[in-house]
Amino acid sequence: MKPKQSGILVCLVVAAMMFQYCSKSDTAAVAPTTPTLTQTVVTTVASPLLPGVPFNYSNAVFPAHVASVLPAVDNTPATNPITDNGATLGRVLFYDKNLSKSNTVSCASCHNPELSFSDSAVKSVGFAGGRTDRHSMPILNVRFYRSGKMFWDERANTLEEQVLQPIQNTTEMGMTLAELQEKLPALSYYPALFEKAFGTKQVTADRISRALSQFVRSIVTCQSKYDQVKQGTATFTTDERDGETLFLTAGPNGGGTCAGCHAPPMFLTSNPTGPFALNDPLDLGINNQRRFKSSSLRNIANTAPYFHNGSIASLQNMLAGNIPAHSVGPQDRQKLLAFLLTLTDNVTIKEEKFSNPFK
Numbered sequence: 001m002k003p004k005q006s007g008i009l010v011c012l013v014v015a016a017m018m019f020q021y022c023s024k025s026d027t028a029a030v031a032p033t034t035p036t037l038t039q040t041v042v043t044t045v046a047s048p049l050l051p052g053v054p055f056n057y058s059n060a061v062f063p064a065h066v067a068s069v070l071p072a073v074d075n076t077p078a079t080n081p082i083t084d085n086g087a088t089l090g091r092v093l094f095y096d097k098n099l100s101k102s103n104t105v106s107c108a109s110c111h112n113p114e115l116s117f118s119d120s121a122v123k124s125v126g127f128a129g130g131r132t133d134r135h136s137m138p139i140l141n142v143r144f145y146r147s148g149k150m151f152w153d154e155r156a157n158t159l160e161e162q163v164l165q166p167i168q169n170t171t172e173m174g175m176t177l178a179e180l181q182e183k184l185p186a187l188s189y190y191p192a193l194f195e196k197a198f199g200t201k202q203v204t205a206d207r208i209s210r211a212l213s214q215f216v217r218s219i220v221t222c223q224s225k226y227d228q229v230k231q232g233t234a235t236f237t238t239d240e241r242d243g244e245t246l247f248l249t250a251g252p253n254g255g256g257t258c259a260g261c262h263a264p265p266m267f268l269t270s271n272p273t274g275p276f277a278l279n280d281p282l283d284l285g286i287n288n289q290r291r292f293k294s295s296s297l298r299n300i301a302n303t304a305p306y307f308h309n310g311s312i313a314s315l316q317n318m319l320a321g322n323i324p325a326h327s328v329g330p331q332d333r334q335k336l337l338a339f340l341l342t343l344t345d346n347v348t349i350k351e352e353k354f355s356n357p358f359k
Contacts, residue, residue: 047189048092048357055353057087057218065230065265066222073266075148075217080160082214085196090215092193093208095356098183099167100127101174107166107212108356110136113349116299117219122310126171133171134283135310138303140349141296143217147270152292152308153285163212164205177205184208219354221298221345222265229342230265236342243339246332258336267297267343278323280309298343315340 058081062070076082093099094107110124110132111117119136126132134152142150142159149155150162166172167180175183184190184203191201198207228234236244247258260273272294278285285292285308292308306312318326319333328336348354 046358048095049359050088050092050357054084054088057084057214057353058082060218060220062220062222063227063231066220066227069265070144073144073146073269075145075159076143077158077160080210080213082218083197085193086198086211087214087218089193089197090211090213091353092189092357093212094215095358096187098187099173099175099180101179102127105173107163110166110172111139113354113356116140116221116302116349118303120304122305124172126169127174128171130171134308135305137293137308138295138299139216140219140221140298141266141268143220144266144296145268145270145293149270149293154293159213159216160209163216164209180208181205219348221296221348223347224298224345225342226265227345237338239335239338240342241339243335243337246328246336247339250332261294262297268294278307278309280311283308297340299345299349301341301344302346 061067094111097103097106097109099106105125105127110119112119116138117140118138122135123131123133124136137152147154148158150159151165156162156165164177167175168177181203185201190203194203194207195201197211225234225240229236248264249257256273261269263269270293278290278292280290284290295303300306301315304312304314306315306318312318312321312323315337316333319328319336320330321327
């Protein structure tokens with residue numbers, strides 16, 4: 001065989017071998033695999049849009065009438081103070097649908113900022129289409145709930161305990177903490193966020209809990225007409241003024257005052273003066289006593305329907321209905337309603353630092 005022909009033959013053999021090798025490699029690369037815990041599938045999403053300098057969460061300035069009550073009712077533990085980087089991480093976690101098993105549900109799905117961090121549905125939709133057992137509770141101003149107990153039935157002793165439970169709930173988000181700790185590091189934006197918040201890139205359930213709690217505690221509404229009146233920059237109408245007087249002194253149907261369970265200026269208390277009872281044979285609430293945790297009345301005009309079962313569709317229905325310690329006489333309803341509307345703060349809930357960073 002001539003040298004030139006030998007060279008051509010060698011080239012053909014080498015080319016054939018390379019083609020065979022590449023074909024095997026390509027086949028191996030696309031072969032279907034069964035996902036394992038360490039191969040948890042995540043949604044491909046753009047990184048959250050965050051400012052170069054984090055928003056101020058740790059040193060928020062509250063008006064005097066709010067700041068004066070905070071030390072006595074603040075449930076922030078010494079082990080988890082609000083930090084700018086911690087709350088920033090919490091904001092991302094709060095809006096990230098990757099915290100659910102199907103990558104379709106986030107904390108904000110049931111606590112929508114456009115609805116004052118509540119849900120207009122009577123019962124919220126979970127990751128697989130199921131419905132929650134109770135109506136979504138608004139999460140505004142929870143920092144001012146002194147006992148720190150969370151959920152309608154107060155089954156969680158702290159906010160840090162509460163924020164992890166919807167993630168693990170088999171209807172709501174469907175994850176396990178082990179899966180979550182494997183899943184989040186696979187998302188490019190989390191290692192740096194965890195490092196800024198906690199000093200290292202390690203993702204743990206405890207850090208997720210702490211960051212989410214910091215963000216939720218930072219959501220405090222104090223820019224309503226009520227707040228302006230208390231700061232001397234606005235005045236109540238006659239109905240609003242009379243409604244405040246009724247709220248503080250008269251009490252519905254001759255019972256305890258509204259303020260006994262919804263103490264100003266944040267309009268909630270973890271030590272109500274009397275038990276709240278709602279006739280619901282299907283749900284007995286706290287310790288089976290037919291009573292439930294009361295949320296802040298701030299922004300109540302934006303958070304219908306009301307109560308743990310979403311059974312009351314409007315404020316008008318609440319004031320006129322046969323609800324223990326809530327219905328009022330016809331002559332007082334318009335005044336009390338006018339006052340409750342002054343508690344709406346549409347400024348805070350639209351602030352960028354509380355908004356969805358994935359938009």
